[in-house]
Amino acid sequence: MYQFLCREVDMRALIAAATGLALAFALVLTLTALGTPTGKTSPKPLLTTVPAHP
Amino acid sequence: MRRKTSLVLLALAVFFAALSPLLRWYAFPRLAKIPANQYQDMVLEAKDATLIDYGSMTAKKVSKVTIVQTLKGNVEASEKIEKTAGKDVVVWDGLSYVVGPDGKMVSKIPERYIFDAHTQDPVHATGEMVDGDPVKRAGIEFKWPFLTEKRDYVYFDAQARTSAPIHYEGTRNFRGLDVYYFEQTIPWTKVPFPKTMPVQGITPQSIARTGTTRWYTTIRKFWVEPLTGAPVYGEELHKEELRGGTLLGGRDKVTVFAGDVKMREDYIRNTVDLVKSNRTLVLLMTSYLPWGFLILGVLLLASSLWLEARGRRPAPATVDEPEPVSA
The missing domain is CATH 2.40.128 (Lipocalin)
Incomplete structure (x- = not known):
């Protein structure tokens, strides 16, 4: 009976660890797949005058 | 109940411990870009x-x-x-x-x-x-x-x-x-x-x-x-x-x-300020978060093991007191 309980707990621990690992992978893969937005080309021109400040 | 908590803690420990290297060596090279x-x-x-x-x-x-x-x-x-x-x-x-x-x-x-x-x-x-x-x-x-x-x-x-x-x-x-x-x-x-x-x-x-x-x-x-x-x-x-x-x-x-x-001096100041703020973002991805997650993972694992060990400890044996004998 004790051995059976131990095996059951080990299996549950394994499932818990696998869930944690899967969630970590899922989160990182989702983040990298989403990436960052590229935006649009700035409407500001290439400067031909000296700007007063940055 | 104690066992359930320890299993949740174990899942979180693995989650954060795995997130640490994934963030540094998988996510950072893919997310950091111009x-x-x-x-x-x-x-x-x-x-x-x-x-x-x-x-x-x-x-x-x-x-x-x-x-x-x-x-x-x-x-x-x-x-x-x-x-x-x-x-x-x-x-x-x-x-x-x-x-x-x-x-x-x-x-x-x-x-x-x-x-x-x-x-x-x-x-x-x-x-x-x-x-x-x-x-x-x-x-x-x-x-x-x-x-x-x-x-x-x-x-x-x-x-x-x-x-x-x-x-x-x-x-x-x-x-x-x-x-x-x-x-x-x-x-x-x-x-x-x-x-x-x-x-x-x-x-x-x-x-x-x-x-x-x-x-x-x-x-x-x-x-x-x-x-x-x-x-x-x-x-x-x-x-x-x-x-x-x-x-x-x-x-x-x-x-x-x-x-x-x-x-020009004003551009130097502006560039240094900009780089300082961007540097913090890079540090977050390469150092602060990976180390933070790793430490958190270890702490959660320790908590999970401690709870599990307490749950498995046999209950203290109860000693039956002898009934008083009537004269």
């Missing part, structure tokens, strides 16, 4: 410089020569190149506009720089150019890669249209930031004339017919913040000469420009 739509300008000045007077073809001392450098990310061009390159690409359309002390244009050099948004490696595609001349860059230009290393890099020289090593010369402190100092010396090199000349009627072709050639040398210095790869300060000891031909009236050479080009 935005395709970046726009930035920079003003550099050479005080007490020497500048040619094209009217008399003599070199004169001037109070100041200003260089306005603009880099503009071209999103449409980068998306077009990405389709064939199969990676994130940045296309920078740049302009170096040189202004004399009278506010008039001395020279203007446009260029298109195409590179990998993550690694800074050059990407070769149609349109890559300097002053209208197609080029094939090797190495870096303007910016170093994220997590810059203490080693020499290959740096592209737009004047000579070639690449040469830029040497790591040690670590310095620049306005509170630990930076890597790089230096490159370009020896006297024959370079093309700018397509746009400051005097109307003079073209590179008309000068070429006189046999006069343009030569240039520079010592290029960069102070680079290593996490972001962004230069926080730059300087150039720049000299240009016209040599030979009939244009110089029998003289061997005439200085076109000579000066110590330095970033």
Whole structure:
């Protein structure tokens, strides 16, 4: 009976660890797949005058 | 209940422990990139410089020569190149506009720089150019890669249209930031004339017919913040000469420009502030979060094991007290 309980707990621990690992992978893969937005080309021109400040 | 809690803690421990290396070595290299739509300008000045007077073809001392450098990310061009390159690409359309002390244009050099948004490696595609001349860059230009290393890099020289090593010369402190100092010396090199000349009627072709050639040398210095790869300060000891031909009236050479080009003070402050904030973001991804998650994972694992051990401890045996015996 004790051995059976131990095996059951080990299996549950394994499932818990696998869930944690899967969630970590899922989160990182989702983040990298989403990436960052590229935006649009700035409407500001290439400067031909000296700007007063940055 | 205790067992359930320990299992939840175990799942969280594995989650955070796994997140730590994944964030540092998988997510960071893929998320850290130069935005395709970046726009930035920079003003550099050479005080007490020497500048040619094209009217008399003599070199004169001037109070100041200003260089306005603009880099503009071209999103449409980068998306077009990405389709064939199969990676994130940045296309920078740049302009170096040189202004004399009278506010008039001395020279203007446009260029298109195409590179990998993550690694800074050059990407070769149609349109890559300097002053209208197609080029094939090797190495870096303007910016170093994220997590810059203490080693020499290959740096592209737009004047000579070639690449040469830029040497790591040690670590310095620049306005509170630990930076890597790089230096490159370009020896006297024959370079093309700018397509746009400051005097109307003079073209590179008309000068070429006189046999006069343009030569240039520079010592290029960069102070680079290593996490972001962004230069926080730059300087150039720049000299240009016209040599030979009939244009110089029998003289061997005439200085076109000579000066110590330095970033303007307000731009230095602005760049340092910007780099400091970007540096924090890089540190978050490469150090703060990975180490934080790892420590959290270990603590959660310890808590889980402790709860599990307590749950398995046998309950203390109860001792039955003998019933009092009645007389």
